[in-house]
Amino acid sequence: MNVSLILIILLFGALVTYLAGDKLASKVALFFGLAAAGCSIVLLNHFNLGENISYISQWITSPKVSFALKADGLSLAMVLLTTVLTSIIILSSFGNDFKNSKAIYSLILFMSFAMTGTFLASDGLLYYIFWELSLIPIYFIALIWGNGDAEERKKAVVKFFIYTLAGSLFMLVAFVYMYQKAGSFLIEDLYKLDLTVNEQKWIFTAFFLAYAIKIPLIPFHTWQANVYQKAPTLGTMLLSGIMLKMGLYSLIRWQLPLTPLAAKEYMYIFIGVGIAGVIYGSIVALRQKDLKKLLAYSSLAHVGLIAAGTYALNLDGFRGAVLQMIAHGFVVVGLFFAAEIIYRRYETRIISEMGGIRSQSPKFTSMFLILVLASVALPTTFNFIGEFTVLYSLSQINIWFALLGGTTIILGAYYMLKMFQHVMLGETNTKVFAYVTFSEGLTMIIIIAVLFFFGLYPKPINDLITPSLEAILNTINKYN
């Protein structure tokens, strides 16, 4: 039994979902999403018992490319995040009525397949292929099932596609360049390369373009808010919950260990870029009138902090970044889902048109409040642990970084609570807010349970990821 099984389940699931027809599509997709999640938990067990669950075989002879999937703690944590969130996202969209739903559900599973592949691939080219492949389903999801004016949506989505493709093509060139030196795309061989500082700087920049656009970091974030707003909520969840984690994961897995000298030289600049994103995202979020856009900018602020944590190049930074990646994945999916629940009833995303939900649906209000507080890193939630580990790692570099990064919590609390106040409290709205349905409630409760469970007991994840992060850190420090 090895990790390729998860990929097979997801790919096969995408096919079966398409063939199942519009009526059954959502249930079939949920089944395969759960099957993949279950499979990854079983594999996690095998991994903890010390079994070898990696898979490698020769794929192309010249250029030498292998179909290599390697699972360590970090990859498995990300795979779990992907498969669990995929199931949650599918469950959350039970209340939606999509045109041609067999296509959208099969695209979700296909995208989950590509993202899982990205987290597992240990061959540069295979990784690149999965990375690119994940772009195609989200493009169609946002384009066809998105909302708002068709022309504007088209512009936003095409801009997104061209941006990300442009970034990743430079990464491809960097990979090809390293292949010429190493004679192989395998990550172990690439780690062994002895590149000069100058080469490393160029490769670092090429990788940075790809990741900064995907994550996104300022000044490459301009596609983000529009696409998040225009995509259907399910696409937004996929983008913010999982896809941007691909960029952050790749920082740790590929960029920093491959170009440690450049990373050390540019450390302050890129921590600065991350923190600039924190402040910029928070300030812009303050002024948003559209709920989805507000969440998009808050997401920009949070990932900026995560990126700063990874560029700090110490174990706490890495650990905090990964924890926060997982925590942010859950909380952002929950928040976007809450926005969708409101949209299903009020048919608006403008904050000023909402209000007074509390008196009509106190249960939903309290669930929403928990998510809001989790997103501003209230102690006992998972986000608190992630965010504070990152801030601690930044304080080891320079106390000012930690202080500036900490504004994410202060400003975040301000705009999130203000938003909560406008959306939930206030005068009773004339429009009826129907009770949350079973699937909606279940989704919210699962997310909240996960956030609290790991907030109180983060040890399992910590134990899972720490050895692999230490190994990566050793590679980074090989020059010392």
Added chain:
Amino acid sequence: MTTLIAIIGLGVLCLIFEIFDFRKAIIPISIIGLLAILGLTVSEFNSPANYYNNMIVVSKFSVSFSSLFIVLTIFLVALGHNFYDNHQSKLSDYIAIKIFLLSGAVAMVSFGNLAMFFLGIEILSISLYVLAASNRVNVKSNEAGMKYFLMGSFASGIILFGICMIYGAMGSFDIVEISDMSQSAELPIWFPIGIVLVTIGMLFKIAAVPFHFWAPDVYEGSPTLTTALMSTLAKVVAIATLYKLLSSMHADINYSFQIVVVIVSIASMTFGNIMALRQVNVKRMLAFSGISHAGFMLMTLLSLSTSAGSLLYYTSAYALSGIAAFSVILYVCKNRENEDVVNFHGLGKTNPLLAAILTGSLLSMAGIPIFAGFFAKLVLFSQTIQAGYLVVVIFAVINSIISVGYYFKLILAMYTKEPNETRTGKPFLIYAVAVVAILLNIIIGLFPSLVLDLLA
């Protein structure tokens, strides 16, 4: 050698069928015949041989490219079934011309003598002139044929002049002899001049900048099936021939020649892409995209000794996606006045299968993974970096990004616009060709070694 004889035999058979009024059997028999010839050709793969005093040289290179040409011709003949159903009386002519054109193409990659090379070019070109003007009642088609003929015969003249120069310098038409002599230290000045002239002529046939001016007009004016032929088969034949010619004359040793290739290649891809961005006519757009792909293919000329495999791969990927795209265009634009993007509006709703195929072929041309176009570009980049031309690769990457702009214009039109009118009828052969072509594309995309290792 048997390939060439069999192809010509099949062409004659086509004409005889017309005489005996077996018109209905022409396309099935041609397809079966071509499949048999394909088998015959492939069987020669491991048995290189020379025929008629080195006039024809059968090598791995010639066999693999000939097989590609035969596959493409099968597709093009099959597409003719639907395309020519209003011109039944001319069917045998059209099919026979295509098969004769194939014989020219095969001669061009298996020549051992410059005379044979020129014969091949002329057979190919004259067939193309006729096909370009084959819609006699359409002014645009006539114009296309005339333009192509004038410009093409000019290029042929330049090639012939170049061949004379090479003969004057070397005293022989035989490729092996010329190849041996070209390695000596002292070469007469006529030799490089000859090579340059031949290259110019071939660049014209490939439609590379700055010899591309005929392409958009001719592509637009010609009947769509002929455009499909020109942009896939003819382009692939020309680049393969140029590659063979230059590699046998060791042209890449010369540094200034490499610089010329770099400039032509960068200019072709950039110019082709930028012009393609502004086109509303899909055939014109594909013409400019073809110019930019010519620029990519020319990158193989920078590492002549090692890049035969990657050229074969790139041409297969490009031609297969081209065939798939054109079969959809043939279906959508049948009986329409023009081939504007408007005709494709809402295809994703009215005909999801064909829309998906066209999307796939455009993604392949843009170089998105799992389609063959991705590996084609990857291998090309890898080889060019190895040859020391990182600059060209950077330009190629930027151009790949630009190209997404216009490929996606078409995809957007198919999926976001409302359909204007539905098309009826499901012509079996068009569907079959489109599906088979895109499947072949995906198969060689998933298993690139199948093709890449043939000429390793």
